[in-house]
Amino acid sequence: MKSWQWGNAAELSTDGAQLAAQLAPLGVRLRAYPVASAAAPWLAPAQLDASEQERLLSALDGVFQELQRERGYQDRDLVILYPEHPLLAELDAKFCRIHIHEDEEVRYIVDGEGVFGFVLPDGRQLEVTISAGDYIDIPAGVEHWFRLNGLQRIKAVRYFSARGGWVPVYQERSMQEFPRP
Numbered sequence: 001m002k003s004w005q006w007g008n009a010a011e012l013s014t015d016g017a018q019l020a021a022q023l024a025p026l027g028v029r030l031r032a033y034p035v036a037s038a039a040a041p042w043l044a045p046a047q048l049d050a051s052e053q054e055r056l057l058s059a060l061d062g063v064f065q066e067l068q069r070e071r072g073y074q075d076r077d078l079v080i081l082y083p084e085h086p087l088l089a090e091l092d093a094k095f096c097r098i099h100i101h102e103d104e105e106v107r108y109i110v111d112g113e114g115v116f117g118f119v120l121p122d123g124r125q126l127e128v129t130i131s132a133g134d135y136i137d138i139p140a141g142v143e144h145w146f147r148l149n150g151l152q153r154i155k156a157v158r159y160f161s162a163r164g165g166w167v168p169v170y171q172e173r174s175m176q177e178f179p180r181p
């Protein structure tokens with residue numbers, strides 16, 4: 001976790017314990033998994049072809065195997081976004097709206113940065129910027145959003161159960177003001 005902030009507030013916090021306490025009622029789990037050194041050759045380039053992606057996933061499979069044992073995940077793939085990505089604006093707009101999923105959303109960031117936003121049970125909203133080595137697990141039904149920050153670059157592994165249900169279900173609630181970190 002790099003930093004986090006409340007909606008409508010100008011202050012960034014780096015207090016991970018306080019963030020964990022705020023997210024606890026939602027069941028959101030943040031963990032740190034150091035990125036395997038074997039993955040390094042596929043982290044430097046902004047974009048990867050299909051065979052490079054497969055090699056990167058293989059280099060990261062230590063985490064996958066641990067999560068398979070612990071959580072029963074069945075599959076994994078990669079999301080790779082970078083400033084020249086042809087669908088960058090479209091994808092950013094799609095996930096930057098409050099939504100839920102019928103299954104959990106699980107991401108392991110291995111390069112770049114991304115911003116996850118959450119609606120707490122009392123209606124307050126907060127955003128968390130996560131970066132390489134961060135793992136996040138958002139339970140089914142938790143209102144959240146995702147966007148890129150000014151870096152516009154991320155490589156994230158997505159883990160899937162056999163249940164499916166990760167299509168976004170958009171909510172009526174609107175987002176508070178957050179400066180783009």
Ligand SMILES: [Fe+2]
Nearest residue numbers: 099101105168
């Ligand atoms: Fe989502």
